[in-house]
Amino acid sequence: MEGRGLRAGFTTDAPPPLHMSEPLRRTAFNRLFAVVYFSAILALLYRHVRNLFLHPTTSFLSFSITLSLFISDLVLAFMWASAQAFRMSPIRRKEFPQNLKRIIKDKDFVGLDVFICTADPYKEPPMNVVNTALSLMAYDYPTEEISIYVSDDGGSVLTLFAFMEAAKFARHWLPFCREHNIMERSPHVYFCSNYQHPSSPHFDKIKMMYEDMKVKVEHVIDKDEVTDEYITDHQQRQAFNKWTKSFTRMDHPTVIQIMNHDQIILDKSNDKDISGRLMPNLIYVSRGKSKTSPHHFKAGALNVLLRVSAVMTNAPIILTQDCDMYSNDPQTPLRMLCYLSDPALKSSLAFIQFPQRFHGVNKDDIYDNEYKLPFQINPMGLDGLKGPNYVGSGCVFRRRALFGDPSTPVAPEIPELSPEHVVNKPIRSQETLSLAHHVASCNYENETKWGSKTGFRYGSLVEDFYTSYRLRCEDGRAYFATLRGLHF
Numbered sequence: 001m002e003g004r005g006l007r008a009g010f011t012t013d014a015p016p017p018l019h020m021s022e023p024l025r026r027t028a029f030n031r032l033f034a035v036v037y038f039s040a041i042l043a044l045l046y047r048h049v050r051n052l053f054l055h056p057t058t059s060f061l062s063f064s065i066t067l068s069l070f071i072s073d074l075v076l077a078f079m080w081a082s083a084q085a086f087r088m089s090p091i092r093r094k095e096f097p098q099n100l101k102r103i104i105k106d107k108d109f110v111g112l113d114v115f116i117c118t119a120d121p122y123k124e125p126p127m128n129v130v131n132t133a134l135s136l137m138a139y140d141y142p143t144e145e146i147s148i149y150v151s152d153d154g155g156s157v158l159t160l161f162a163f164m165e166a167a168k169f170a171r172h173w174l175p176f177c178r179e180h181n182i183m184e185r186s187p188h189v190y191f192c193s194n195y196q197h198p199s200s201p202h203f204d205k206i207k208m209m210y211e212d213m214k215v216k217v218e219h220v221i222d223k224d225e226v227t228d229e230y231i232t233d234h235q236q237r238q239a240f241n242k243w244t245k246s247f248t249r250m251d252h253p254t255v256i257q258i259m260n261h262d263q264i265i266l267d268k269s270n271d272k273d274i275s276g277r278l279m280p281n282l283i284y285v286s287r288g289k290s291k292t293s294p295h296h297f298k299a300g301a302l303n304v305l306l307r308v309s310a311v312m313t314n315a316p317i318i319l320t321q322d323c324d325m326y327s328n329d330p331q332t333p334l335r336m337l338c339y340l341s342d343p344a345l346k347s348s349l350a351f352i353q354f355p356q357r358f359h360g361v362n363k364d365d366i367y368d369n370e371y372k373l374p375f376q377i378n379p380m381g382l383d384g385l386k387g388p389n390y391v392g393s394g395c396v397f398r399r400r401a402l403f404g405d406p407s408t409p410v411a412p413e414i415p416e417l418s419p420e421h422v423v424n425k426p427i428r429s430q431e432t433l434s435l436a437h438h439v440a441s442c443n444y445e446n447e448t449k450w451g452s453k454t455g456f457r458y459g460s461l462v463e464d465f466y467t468s469y470r471l472r473c474e475d476g477r478a479y480f481a482t483l484r485g486l487h488f
């Protein structure tokens, strides 16, 4: 336990704890079992060695069989030994978001930039991506602090259209979630769930709005184009005009579109939901691509979002999310603040990985398609050692951590990308937009440290594991996850 979590027997004047950790009860049995198993492996290997060298058999066939058994057992013993670290000191963490308001002030609710990646409108239907975004926009957190950045590597007008519709729907959905204090803030999950839905005209109305949006988006996808009947204003037409004849998925200029939740929005002050609260920013980004520059897949997309968001909002905290996941706990940002606002963890905490759950697998899951072992059980073991890996989704980073370690920070090429930079221009200003387009262009990273020293790291198909591995090798900081509850 560390930081505020140490205060096991705090007095009434001590600040209330924000988080705690406890070892899992089965740890002692795990260790005992490991000793027994290890002795058995030694005995087995000794037997093989004795058969091979001390009492060699005469026949060549039996010698080769014993030798191959010996080699197989060595391999299996190595595999077993390398998995034991997970079992030695697994821990469970718990946060107390209810104590947060007593400790931190309103100004401590810092900005949160959320990154959602999508890559193909046919394999990753835009309605699913939209649901992911809506579930994150509806977090229980000051809405003006949230900015959702969607990276569309499919460069698809269909995805952009879906987000334009979602932005309008969000004006109704966010107040609805707050008013009814609902848990499942992905509309699809909420409307399909078996929970008791309120039987009010309000519920029927919001459900109808959702269905309308879905029909519209699906119709556009069926037709594979956004026809004139769906274009309602000049701004929309201007946005869709960027898809010229030469625009292809792998070769196109950058498209950045800030969504309007209402008709025409000039600045943040009139970007409000129907109850009058400010809306979170929702920004669509399709980075520039060309056949001659490498795009580095998801890591490349995340680095573009890192730069575009630095120019627009530069929140100190970043949440990365895959488009096929959604949040089912609106308190997740408060839970992460329980760790991030603990002064004792300020320099040691680089990221918090929430447990990842895969949806849509069969109910009994007899073949473990949910991958519980790598995504839920093993990370608990790593958490008790030096901290788990980043697994690509449901992970909260300190922006700072992606720019070198605290003692030797790596400065980006332009000061606007630095985590310390204070954004003082509105996101819709011409200056901000042109800089954002510049840093999202396909040649921007040439001759820079992106992917090697800063941002998400290139060179591996599993950019998530690799990035966390490199972060640890470079600065040796400890990280951890909160693994209690299923937040995504």
Ligand SMILES: O=c1ccn([C@@H]2O[C@H](COP(=O)(O)OP(=O)(O)O[C@H]3O[C@H](CO)[C@@H](O)[C@H](O)[C@H]3O)[C@@H](O)[C@H]2O)c(=O)[nH]1
Residues within 6 Å of the ligand: 117, 118, 119, 120, 124, 151, 153, 296, 297, 298, 301, 321, 322, 323, 324, 391, 392, 393, 461, 462, 463, 464, 465
């Ligand atoms: O060029 C690309 C390729 C993928 N993606 C997005 O990256 C995410 C993950 O890609 P996917 O093809 O779904 O990979 P999976 O194998 O399902 O992903 C697992 O493995 C990845 C690599 O380790 C992790 O990043 C993911 O979080 C983890 O769920 C998706 O949202 C994609 O839309 C991009 O944005 N650009």
Ligand SMILES: [Mn+2]
Residues within 6 Å of the ligand: 322, 324
């Ligand atoms: Mn996936």
